[in-house]
Amino acid sequence: MTGFTKNLLDRVLSRLGFGEPPVIDAAGLQRLYASWCMHVPFDNLRKMIVLNSAETRPMPGMNVADFFENWLKNGSGATCWPMANAFYDLLSALGYDAIRVAASMRDMGIINHGSVKVSFNGLDYLADASLLLNVILPLDHSTFIHNDPVFPVESEPDVASHLVWMLTPPGNDYFTCRIIGDQVGYSLFEDRYEASRERSIFNQRLYARRNYPGELIILWGNTRFSKTAKGVENLELSRDELCNALHRDIGISENLINEWIASGCLDASFEPFSGQPPPAVGGKPPSQR
Numbered sequence: 001m002t003g004f005t006k007n008l009l010d011r012v013l014s015r016l017g018f019g020e021p022p023v024i025d026a027a028g029l030q031r032l033y034a035s036w037c038m039h040v041p042f043d044n045l046r047k048m049i050v051l052n053s054a055e056t057r058p059m060p061g062m063n064v065a066d067f068f069e070n071w072l073k074n075g076s077g078a079t080c081w082p083m084a085n086a087f088y089d090l091l092s093a094l095g096y097d098a099i100r101v102a103a104s105m106r107d108m109g110i111i112n113h114g115s116v117k118v119s120f121n122g123l124d125y126l127a128d129a130s131l132l133l134n135v136i137l138p139l140d141h142s143t144f145i146h147n148d149p150v151f152p153v154e155s156e157p158d159v160a161s162h163l164v165w166m167l168t169p170p171g172n173d174y175f176t177c178r179i180i181g182d183q184v185g186y187s188l189f190e191d192r193y194e195a196s197r198e199r200s201i202f203n204q205r206l207y208a209r210r211n212y213p214g215e216l217i218i219l220w221g222n223t224r225f226s227k228t229a230k231g232v233e234n235l236e237l238s239r240d241e242l243c244n245a246l247h248r249d250i251g252i253s254e255n256l257i258n259e260w261i262a263s264g265c266l267d268a269s270f271e272p273f274s275g276q277p278p279p280a281v282g283g284k285p286p287s288q289r
Contacts, residue, residue, distance in 0.1 A: 003064030043208035075251035080130040081193035084114035087129035102181030165285035169225035
């Protein structure tokens with residue numbers, strides 16, 4: 001049972017560039033996932049608005065219809081739990097054999113990330129809706145290396161799970177995500193998303209990411225990062241420039257940006273980050289060993 005009506009499913013596929021549903025095979029999944037990564041941003045705008053509200057409000061986006069109607073209207077995505085849940089529901093509505101999975105970002109030994117696996121003839125693929133990797137990752141006994149200069153990613157089997165290695169600004173080193181849970185339910189996603197009210201690097205300041213062909217753009221606080229094959233450029237933005245970048249680079253509607261500003265989130269994005277820095281990653285990705 002999914003949260004889709006036929007009308008909503010048709011509108012979502014159209015926005016993703018599909019005149020008809022993709023074929024139910026690995027190639028079809030790759031086309032759908034690549035389009036998702038280029039059209040659905042990872043951002044914390046609506047989460048920040050809720051957390052900055054004077055009243056306790058439900059966390060946004062876990063309802064699939066709400067997630068997609070907001071994306072279609074305002075251009076914003078969400079953070080990992082609603083992103084993964086929405087992509088899982090989209091895949092299920094299209095007939096893919098998909099499951100929700102839990103993971104540990106930076107291999108911290110705790111469940112702090114949600115993702116999606118899809119199976120074809122006994123082989124699992126990771127289609128991570130919020131890491132926006134551009135490629136699905138085969139989760140077998142082999143090492144996978146994607147040498148894209150802008151969106152590099154590697155995966156490898158490790159003990160009874162898999163490690164995914166990524167490299168994105170503002171960091172200069174690869175960091176990891178360990179896939180540690182299999183076929184978890186909606187309730188775990190909902191519980192972990194609710195728990196993130198208290199502890200998450202995406203609670204205080206703006207974080208928004210959008211993939212483009214040959215370019216990755218990230219807004220983190222009031223800094224704009226642009227990564228291309230030539231390297232990474234970063235630029236400190238004024239308040240007006242940051243709002244313009246949200247609209248121009250990430251694709252967020254002016255109405256949602258104005259709501260975000262009114263809730264105090266723009267001012268908060270210019271405050272120093274007050275959370276704990278992420279733990280250092282031990283080891284090197286397979287390509288560097």
